[in-house]
Amino acid sequence: MNPHPVRTIGDLRLGNHATFLYQNEPEHRNVMTRFVRQGLERGEKVIYVADSHTPETVSNYLRSERVDVDSHLDRRRLVFLTSSETYLRRGVFDSERMRAMIVGEAERALAEGFAGLRGTGEMTWARGSPGGSEKLIEYERALSELAEKTHVLMVCQYDRSSFRPEFLLDILHIHPLVIVGTEVCENFYYIAPAELEDHYLPAARFRVCIENLLVRKRMEESVLRSMEQLRHSQKMEAVGKVAGGVAHDFRNLVTAIMQSAELLEEEFPPGDQRREDAQKILSAADRAAQLVTQLLAFGMRQELKPRMLDLNSVVGSLENMLKRVTGDKVELVLLLEPELGAVKADQSQLEQVLMNMVVNAREAMPDGGRLTVRTDNVTLEPGQCRGVPEARPGKFVRLSIADTGIGMGKDVLEQMFEPFFTTKQSGTGLGLSVAYGIIRQHGGWITVDSEPGRGTRFQIYLPAIGADRLSAARTS
Ligand SMILES: Nc1ncnc2c1ncn2[C@@H]1O[C@H](COP(=O)(O)OP(=O)(O)O)[C@@H](O)[C@H]1O
Numbered sequence: 001m002n003p004h005p006v007r008t009i010g011d012l013r014l015g016n017h018a019t020f021l022y023q024n025e026p027e028h029r030n031v032m033t034r035f036v037r038q039g040l041e042r043g044e045k046v047i048y049v050a051d052s053h054t055p056e057t058v059s060n061y062l063r064s065e066r067v068d069v070d071s072h073l074d075r076r077r078l079v080f081l082t083s084s085e086t087y088l089r090r091g092v093f094d095s096e097r098m099r100a101m102i103v104g105e106a107e108r109a110l111a112e113g114f115a116g117l118r119g120t121g122e123m124t125w126a127r128g129s130p131g132g133s134e135k136l137i138e139y140e141r142a143l144s145e146l147a148e149k150t151h152v153l154m155v156c157q158y159d160r161s162s163f164r165p166e167f168l169l170d171i172l173h174i175h176p177l178v179i180v181g182t183e184v185c186e187n188f189y190y191i192a193p194a195e196l197e198d199h200y201l202p203a204a205r206f207r208v209c210i211e212n213l214l215v216r217k218r219m220e221e222s223v224l225r226s227m228e229q230l231r232h233s234q235k236m237e238a239v240g241k242v243a244g245g246v247a248h249d250f251r252n253l254v255t256a257i258m259q260s261a262e263l264l265e266e267e268f269p270p271g272d273q274r275r276e277d278a279q280k281i282l283s284a285a286d287r288a289a290q291l292v293t294q295l296l297a298f299g300m301r302q303e304l305k306p307r308m309l310d311l312n313s314v315v316g317s318l319e320n321m322l323k324r325v326t327g328d329k330v331e332l333v334l335l336l337e338p339e340l341g342a343v344k345a346d347q348s349q350l351e352q353v354l355m356n357m358v359v360n361a362r363e364a365m366p367d368g369g370r371l372t373v374r375t376d377n378v379t380l381e382p383g384q385c386r387g388v389p390e391a392r393p394g395k396f397v398r399l400s401i402a403d404t405g406i407g408m409g410k411d412v413l414e415q416m417f418e419p420f421f422t423t424k425q426s427g428t429g430l431g432l433s434v435a436y437g438i439i440r441q442h443g444g445w446i447t448v449d450s451e452p453g454r455g456t457r458f459q460i461y462l463p464a465i466g467a468d469r470l471s472a473a474r475t476s
């Protein structure tokens with residue numbers, strides 16, 4: 001990305017070379033008024049080479065915008081010249097002479113204490129100069145380098161109704177910036193002088209068109225991808241809010257049911273059918289409470305008890321439990337990074353995440369396979385975060401859970417984090433949504449790689465607190 005993108009007239013800077021291809025007089029007036037006024041405001045010397053408009057017309061544009069034109073003219077902050085004093089001096093256009101003139105004017109402007117030189121020329125004179133178009137094109141091409149080197153801002157004005165389309169097309173290709181209407185476009189079609197080795201513009205033009213086809217296609221794809229990601233994260237956000245809100249209210253109801261059922265239970269002696277009924281209410285309410293807890297986790301409304309943690313010891317403390325879950329048919333492999341950074345997290349919540357993931361992996365490998373739990377440190381650079389909406393550059397601790405199971409297709413991948421989404425007969429569809437909510441609440445995110453029949457790898461990213469402070473966490 002350009003560090004200084006040019007999008008409007010106001011973004012134009014010294015060193016830029018632009019063409020203004022205008023359609024009508026209002027457009028000309030609008031752009032030129034802004035262009036000249038901005039130069040004056042920025043303390044630049046403005047030279048306007050008039051040809052199709054008189055200096056008086058342009059001055060009046062500025063006066064109507066309450067620019068004190070006469071004082072600027074008196075102090076030679078604004079200078080009008082004609083094409084016969086510049087481009088067509090001694091009756092012919094001489095590209096080299098013109099460039100020398102610009103260099104001279106730029107030096108003079110600086111010597112006079114201006115911030116720089118801002119020049120613009122009406123090019124209508126070039127219509128009539130026979131054989132001039134080739135010289136003109138050569139001049140314009142050289143101007144891009146000259147403008148940059150001498151720190152001059154140049155805008156060449158072409159009235160679209162006055163030139164042949166073939167000529168305008170050439171002009172379009174040799175300016176790095178194009179003003180269309182009042183917009184400034186970084187020129188997609190620009191052919192830098194260096195790209196024109198063969199000095200044959202049509203060949204270069206064709207190359208540029210072909211390249212641009214691909215560039216455009218990639219841009220479209222990336223926009224579509226971003227839109228899709230945005231849609232998905234907005235959906236998760238909305239579902240999370242609803243789930244969290246409902247769960248919050250539901251928790252109070254469940255508590256009330258439990259309290260009443262407990263009172264009721266005590267009313268009746270053991271063996272009484274009504275006591276058993278009360279117990280049934282209690283155990284159902286208990287399950288409801290668990291569900292509520294999971295929904296709260298997904299909605300990121302759990303109360304966290306974070307502390308400095310070593311993720312390896314979280315995995316370690318669950319190892320026996322993990323072995324029990326995976327059973328004999330599945331090989332459990334732990335690859336734990338010894339120099340792992342610390343995270344600030346709620347231990348029991350992370351245990352929950354790990355368990356949910358491991359249970360899923362186990363269920364994805366009915367005929368056995370390998371389950372790999374891995375920890376490592378990762379540093380993400382800005383360029384590596386594309387494609388994951390929550391991802392950001394920085395240092396992270398990563399927990400990966402990979403299986404060699406049935407994998408997932410596109411449809412499942414799109415919905416797996418949604419609460420109650422399940423492909424299993426007796427699934428709850430809450431394992432991944434709970435994991436999603438917990439990790440988001442910890443300032444992290446989860447990525448997944450999976451293909452049908454090729455296994456699945458979940459990667460959980462948690463912000464690293466810094467390796468130096470981990471030793472403190474280990475010893476405490
Ligand atoms: N490791 C995995 N391999 C294949 N599919 C998985 C895996 N983990 C999750 N899934 C898919 O995501 C769905 C949602 O998972 P989860 O939220 O844990 O709910 P549940 O396990 O109750 O179905 C699963 O039904 C399954 O289709």
Ligand SMILES: [Mg+2]
Pocket residue numbers: 356359360429430431432
């Ligand atoms: Mg599950």
